[in-house]
Amino acid sequence: MAHLKLKIEFGGGLELLFSNQRTHFVAIPSTVPQGDNKGQPADINFLTHWLRDNLLKERPELFIDTGTVRPGILVLVNDTDWELEGEGEYKLREDDEIVFISTLHGG
Amino acid sequence: MMAEFCGNPAVEAGEVLMPRKRKFDRSRICVKCKINPGNLVIRHSVYCKGCFTPLIFTKFHQALEPYINHVSVGPRRGALKPSGALLIGFSGGLGSSVLLDLVYQRYCANVGSDNLKGGREHPRKNKVWQKIYVCYVEVSDIFPETSDRTAQIREAIARYDGFELIPVRIQDAFDRTWWERVSGGAAPDLAGLPFDLGGGDSEPVAALQTHIRALPTPTAILSTLSTLTRLLLLYTAYSVSASHIVLGTSLTSLSISLISSISQGGGFVVPQAIQEEWFPQFVQRTIGDTSWNGEVRLVRPLRDVGMKECTAWVWWHQLLVVGKQRIPVPKQTIGDLTKNFIIGLERDYPSTVSTIAKTVGKLAPRGDSRVRCVLCELPTQQFVQRWKSRTSIRSFTDDASSMDTATSSLPHYLCYSCHTTLTSKSARSTATLNLHSSNSAPALNLPMWAATRLALELGSEQSVGPGAPANEIWETKKLDDGGMKSLVGEFLLENE
Ligand SMILES: [Zn+2]
Ligand SMILES: [Zn+2]
Numbered sequence: 001m002a003h004l005k006l007k008i009e010f011g012g013g014l015e016l017l018f019s020n021q022r023t024h025f026v027a028i029p030s031t032v033p034q035g036d037n038k039g040q041p042a043d044i045n046f047l048t049h050w051l052r053d054n055l056l057k058e059r060p061e062l063f064i065d066t067g068t069v070r071p072g073i074l075v076l077v078n079d080t081d082w083e084l085e086g087e088g089e090y091k092l093r094e095d096d097e098i099v100f101i102s103t104l105h106g107g
Numbered sequence: 108m109m110a111e112f113c114g115n116p117a118v119e120a121g122e123v124l125m126p127r128k129r130k131f132d133r134s135r136i137c138v139k140c141k142i143n144p145g146n147l148v149i150r151h152s153v154y155c156k157g158c159f160t161p162l163i164f165t166k167f168h169q170a171l172e173p174y175i176n177h178v179s180v181g182p183r184r185g186a187l188k189p190s191g192a193l194l195i196g197f198s199g200g201l202g203s204s205v206l207l208d209l210v211y212q213r214y215c216a217n218v219g220s221d222n223l224k225g226g227r228e229h230p231r232k233n234k235v236w237q238k239i240y241v242c243y244v245e246v247s248d249i250f251p252e253t254s255d256r257t258a259q260i261r262e263a264i265a266r267y268d269g270f271e272l273i274p275v276r277i278q279d280a281f282d283r284t285w286w287e288r289v290s291g292g293a294a295p296d297l298a299g300l301p302f303d304l305g306g307g308d309s310e311p312v313a314a315l316q317t318h319i320r321a322l323p324t325p326t327a328i329l330s331t332l333s334t335l336t337r338l339l340l341l342y343t344a345y346s347v348s349a350s351h352i353v354l355g356t357s358l359t360s361l362s363i364s365l366i367s368s369i370s371q372g373g374g375f376v377v378p379q380a381i382q383e384e385w386f387p388q389f390v391q392r393t394i395g396d397t398s399w400n401g402e403v404r405l406v407r408p409l410r411d412v413g414m415k416e417c418t419a420w421v422w423w424h425q426l427l428v429v430g431k432q433r434i435p436v437p438k439q440t441i442g443d444l445t446k447n448f449i450i451g452l453e454r455d456y457p458s459t460v461s462t463i464a465k466t467v468g469k470l471a472p473r474g475d476s477r478v479r480c481v482l483c484e485l486p487t488q489q490f491v492q493r494w495k496s497r498t499s500i501r502s503f504t505d506d507a508s509s510m511d512t513a514t515s516s517l518p519h520y521l522c523y524s525c526h527t528t529l530t531s532k533s534a535r536s537t538a539t540l541n542l543h544s545s546n547s548a549p550a551l552n553l554p555m556w557a558a559t560r561l562a563l564e565l566g567s568e569q570s571v572g573p574g575a576p577a578n579e580i581w582e583t584k585k586l587d588d589g590g591m592k593s594l595v596g597e598f599l600l601e602n603e
Pocket of ligand 1: 139
């Protein structure tokens with residue numbers, strides 16, 4: 001199966017859910033291997049679920065909420081707000097850098 | 108066309124798929140420089156990374172600098188002359204971390220250097236504040252499950268030159284030594300009074316724990332901690348001759364606290380939730396005096412900066428965020444529920460949250476009051492118990508109302524919001540707050556400022572309330588349950 005190499009970073013306390021490690025280099029399947037979207041190119045929604053199943057160590061509800069990234073987490077795709085890139089439907093490319101930063105610290 | 112209308116029965120049967128809303132208005136090009144591709148969407152507007160930093164600086168100084176001079180003289184930066192020092196209230200959280208950085212970048216970094224080129228129109232960066240303090244309030248002594256983070260906070264602050272940390276502990280509010288220090292010996296002798304106001308004799312941690320244990324709900328615990336923190340910051344600011352306190356309340360947190368405060372009865376003090384002028388109870392002020400007598404102005408310079416912008420600032424400026432202490436309360440509070448709601452709302456309808464802050468911010472209640480609640484020291488309507496009797500259902504056999512109007516009962520000196528915090532919706536009668544505690548009812552421990560004020564009020568006169576003429580007309584509009592619901596309901600339609 002073909003894979004995509006990605007650089008994943010967690011910030012703002014979110015790294016605590018991922019072995020307290022800020023930077024992860026991962027290789028994820030380049031197409032969705034199973035489920036409703038089987039065969040579709042891997043997008044951020046798929047990546048989010050893949051991270052939950054493969055890297056997340058605790059409290060998944062702080063990362064994923066109703067199928068997507070929890071509100072209050074800022075997602076950057078190659079240093080650009082994912083809202084400019086189609087959010088969860090952004091199709092991942094080799095060597096993309098995806099950053100997840102939690103904003104749930106309060107004032 | 109027909110085919111499209113009649114198409115896909117599967118979709119029509121179940122979920123009709125809404126077209127995805129775009130989160131930005133026009134193009135992906137930055138609205139400011141109109142050259143660079145955008146990096147961040149802020150309430151439908153696209154900004155590039157290069158324009159983002161000056162944008163936040165502008166929002167920051169526009170929300171702070173017009174309020175720096177004791178009496179406003181004009182918009183020119185060269186004329187900024189605060190009366191006293193600056194105190195930053197620091198929680199370790201997102202907003203206050205960004206605030207700390209902004210204060211440093213604007214008033215401390217490269218001070219005196221000519222890095223802002225230009226002639227007379229652009230005065231050199233000069234030192235505005237002679238002294239900048241950072242105050243952190245530690246709560247860990249009260250909650251054994253939390254750990255003391257003062258060392259981490261000290262480390263975070265040490266990354267900036269020239270800030271002096273003042274560590275405060277939440278139980279200082281009940282500490283006679285602390286009170287004597289910040290008030291300059293204004294603590295009265297509480298021993299001769301016919302009731303126990305707490306704070307004086309017992310150990311501060313135990314006194315605060317007793318106070319907290321007596322609270323009816325987790326929501327009440329959190330709102331008490333936030334009131335104590337606010338007053339600790341204010342009195343600390345006074346004690347170091349600070350004329351200003353800045354807090355890192357973001358637009359998002361402001362909307363959260365406004366909505367949750369209104370739903371807890373804090374409607375009267377909405378203007379103070381945004382900005383506040385405070386002076387210690389023992390400072391005598393003459394009307395019309397424009398000189399500075401130690402008053403403290405509390406400002407929220409991030410009130411136009413959302414949580415998302417704060418997050419982007421932290422990431423792009425590589426700040427270290429210690430994180431805010433999580434208070435271990437047993438179940439979800441009104442604050443939690445409001446927070447989840449507002450943060451979800453901000454993602455799906457980004458402009459609505461700023462509309463909430465702006466709309467609620469304009470609700471200036473009529474009937475400004477010079478009478479202050481003994482506990483939170485915010486302006487209060489007089490005779491809270493009258494308000495209470497209008498808004499709650501009382502039984503005909505309830506004769507507590509006659510007792511409530513006695514000046515010896517604590518409710519007489521409380522605002523609606525503190526009164527609600529100390530009692531629950533219906534579980535407790537205000538009669539348990541009677542200061543003349545019987546042997547069976549334990550005395551209610553009160554923070555030092557409240558104990559002092561009550562001692563003075565009750566010691567000096569017995570017949571009149573907190574400075575209120577007995578025949579004063581209670582003119583402020585009643586905000587009953589229905590009114591409150593419809594006010595909040597404008598924003599909370601979906602879930603309510
Ligand atoms: Zn730009
Ligand atoms: Zn109050």
